[in-house]
Amino acid sequence: MGAPPLFRFSFAFLNPSHHTLTTTTLIMSSLRLALRPLQSTTALTSRLYSTATPSRLASVSAATSTLPQATSAAALHAGGALRNDWTREEIQAIYDSPFLELMYYGAKTHRENFNPRQVQQATLLSIKTGGCTEDCKYCPQSSRYKTSVEAQKIFCMGAAWRDLAGRKSNFKKIVGHVKAIRGMGMEVCCTLGMLNEQQAKDLKDAGLTAYNHNLDTSREFYPKIISTRTYDERLETISNAQSAGISVCSGGIIGLGEEEEDRVGLLHTLSTLSKHPESVPVNALLAVKGTPLENQKPVSVFEMVRMIATARIIMPQSMVRLSAGRVRFSVAEQSMCFMAGANSIFTGDKLLTTPNNEFTDDKKMFEILGLEPKPANFDQGSDKVNQPVYETSQQSTSSTLYRQDRFINEDPTSSRFGVKTWRTE
Numbered sequence: 001m002g003a004p005p006l007f008r009f010s011f012a013f014l015n016p017s018h019h020t021l022t023t024t025t026l027i028m029s030s031l032r033l034a035l036r037p038l039q040s041t042t043a044l045t046s047r048l049y050s051t052a053t054p055s056r057l058a059s060v061s062a063a064t065s066t067l068p069q070a071t072s073a074a075a076l077h078a079g080g081a082l083r084n085d086w087t088r089e090e091i092q093a094i095y096d097s098p099f100l101e102l103m104y105y106g107a108k109t110h111r112e113n114f115n116p117r118q119v120q121q122a123t124l125l126s127i128k129t130g131g132c133t134e135d136c137k138y139c140p141q142s143s144r145y146k147t148s149v150e151a152q153k154i155f156c157m158g159a160a161w162r163d164l165a166g167r168k169s170n171f172k173k174i175v176g177h178v179k180a181i182r183g184m185g186m187e188v189c190c191t192l193g194m195l196n197e198q199q200a201k202d203l204k205d206a207g208l209t210a211y212n213h214n215l216d217t218s219r220e221f222y223p224k225i226i227s228t229r230t231y232d233e234r235l236e237t238i239s240n241a242q243s244a245g246i247s248v249c250s251g252g253i254i255g256l257g258e259e260e261e262d263r264v265g266l267l268h269t270l271s272t273l274s275k276h277p278e279s280v281p282v283n284a285l286l287a288v289k290g291t292p293l294e295n296q297k298p299v300s301v302f303e304m305v306r307m308i309a310t311a312r313i314i315m316p317q318s319m320v321r322l323s324a325g326r327v328r329f330s331v332a333e334q335s336m337c338f339m340a341g342a343n344s345i346f347t348g349d350k351l352l353t354t355p356n357n358e359f360t361d362d363k364k365m366f367e368i369l370g371l372e373p374k375p376a377n378f379d380q381g382s383d384k385v386n387q388p389v390y391e392t393s394q395q396s397t398s399s400t401l402y403r404q405d406r407f408i409n410e411d412p413t414s415s416r417f418g419v420k421t422w423r424t425e
Contacts, residue, residue: 213238256293
């Protein structure tokens with residue numbers, strides 16, 4: 001599957017190599033230690049198993065009083081109406097909530113919509129690196145900056161160009177690659193720059209699972225980072241992909257020099273789209289020498305958790321991906337992100353040009369945290385992004401969450417929640 005010099009075709013797919021994983025109470029134990037000074041044992045038990053605790057909300061300040069309403073059961077349970085009318089003020093109030101409160105509600109929302117033990121594993125490859133004509137100030141692949149990245153051909157599915165105009169032969173190859181990879185039983189996510197309506201339809205017909213097109217930051221801060229394509233052009237591409245029935249992956253980067261209100265602005269734009277993105281990647285800038293942002297201060301894990309938890313609360317059925325920058329965080333720090341609502345990662349030692357966590361490290365982390373790979377889902381662009389995988393009543397969850405002894409005598413081939421999954425491929 002060769003490609004011309006300016007051709008990069010990036011794709012993401014679930015790692016097919018799954019292994020037997022064990023279960024641990026590390027996450028829940030950590031939460032107990034963190035919350036113990038705040039409440040009684042009875043209230044703590046109630047909170048751990050996703051049961052509403054109205055009395056506890058009385059202590060939340062007036063500035064964050066919208067948080068309980070934003071995470072009400074009516075808005076979060078499968079079949080409940082998702083909100084696309086969030087205001088910036090509401091999102092800001094959620095984002096500014098006391099850290100442990102925010103983390104708790106992110107975790108609660110996550111458990112009401114997903115199996116909290118399952119994390120999607122995606123792998124990003126590239127057939128063409130560097131030589132891009134865009135001027136994204138954070139990116140080492142831009143030909144405008146003197147970085148250590150040189151143009152090269154490597155296998156991948158993503159194009160380092162502005163759009164597909166005038167690249168009909170390349171686009172035909174991309175469509176062929178999508179068909180071939182879907183035929184291998186993998187999900188395919190492409191990032192090819194801007195798409196028109198017909199190109200989106202062609203990719204849909206080829207079997208494309210999802211299309212990645214990040215907004216990067218808020219509309220207000222965007223011109224300080226990129227000038228070679230507009231914010232509205234990005235939104236148009238997202239609209240074209242959604243109209244074609246393709247799942248959309250769209251998020252942003254924190255640590256670009258933006259203010260917190262810009263992070264809220266990004267989340268506001270994503271959460272008020274006509275349909276929430278099926279996947280929302282949250283990236284932490286990895287400053288690269290030679291780019292205009294080489295001296296940016298790294299973001300803390302607490303900033304990542306705030307973004308992840310807020311995204312989870314306002315877009316409850318979207319996959320929230322802990323993306324670039326994860327390599328800087330310890331297993332304990334990453335566990336906070338998963339606890340707050342992240343349920344997808346990129347795995348493999350490199351994300352195009354920047355370092356990332358290796359497969360073996362992630363396998364060990366999954367074993368420590370009791371996580372398991374999320375099975376592939378080929379329901380592209382469906383109205384229901386994800387179905388809940390277990391009941392949310394206290395009785396049903398309290399008997400299944402983090403109980404190692406429950407696996408004794410269970411069917412080892414079952415993949416339902418609470419039962420160990422075995423893979424031998």
